[in-house]
Amino acid sequence: MTGEPVLLSSDADGVRTLTLNRPRVKNAIDAALWSALREALVAAGNDRAVRTVVITGAGGAFCSGADISGGVSSVHPLYRMRTLSDVALLLHELPVPTIAKVTGVAVGAGWNLALGCDLVVATPESRFSQIFARRGLSLDLGGSWLLPRLVGLQQAKRLALLAETIDAEEARSMNLVTWVVSAQEVDAFVDDLGARLVAGPxxxxxxxxxxxxxxxxxxxxxxxxxxxxxxxxxxxxxxxxxxxxxxxxKRVPGFTGRWAVTHGQDEKGDSHA
CATH class of the missing domain: 1.10.12 (Lyase 2-enoyl-coa Hydratase; Chain  A, domain 2)
Known part of the structure; x- marks a missing residue:
């Protein structure tokens, strides 16, 4: 729908959910969505009420990668890559746990967006590909750093050089997905996971x-x-x-992160001028 935001943001009990909202193109990320993601991650990192961030996609897909439907852009790639690099670093350094809720496809930069999260929950229908080589491109959004650390160098080369599509169970067996949960249960599972993380210190x-x-x-x-x-x-x-x-x-702790050191006191509680 014309004028609909490309990124939806909602808060519930300390969990901020960011939903890629371009379902007609399986949430392919265009310039507007890259910018919105960057702004949303900055905002989440600066909001102390946010204790966990969930990233997901609308319309049954996670993300089909960068939007290349417009062909080759006239903007120099170095300038365009700055925004992608900003998003990858902001996600990596975000001071709260992050969860990728993956339904449908997670391809190229879309898959690396999911891998940049701390935990990945997928459904059996999810499909993954480092599709870059099929587009005449190399890895981006941190894929060259993330993949070898998650699966080892040889399997990372397999994924990058062959650009194969793998299913959720194979991705889980390679440590690229944390859990595989049925489509009927994935929302409740992620809600519970988010609540557990919010309850942590x-x-x-x-x-x-x-x-x-x-x-x-x-x-x-x-x-x-x-x-x-x-x-x-x-x-x-x-x-x-x-x-x-x-x-x-014998009770459940209530964690706040509150600073508890009293200014101007030593270990014995004596005050200093």
């Missing part, structure tokens, strides 16, 4: 995500130093004390 989850993302490129010494640094930040929040109290009281 936000500071600790953000740091877990960053540690794991960065760990692939770090030495053990670097990783241990980062773990020590982030654990110190965790102990400065109210969530650790809340977790200990909840454990002793």
């Amino acid at each position: 936000p500071v600790a989850l953000a740091q877990n995500k960053a540690l794991l993302n960065e760990g692939a490129d770090r030495t053990m010494r670097d990783a241990l130093a980062n773990e020590a640094r982030t654990q110190a930040v965790n102990f400065a929040t109210a969530d650790v004390a809340e977790a200990y109290s909840a454990f002793s009281e």
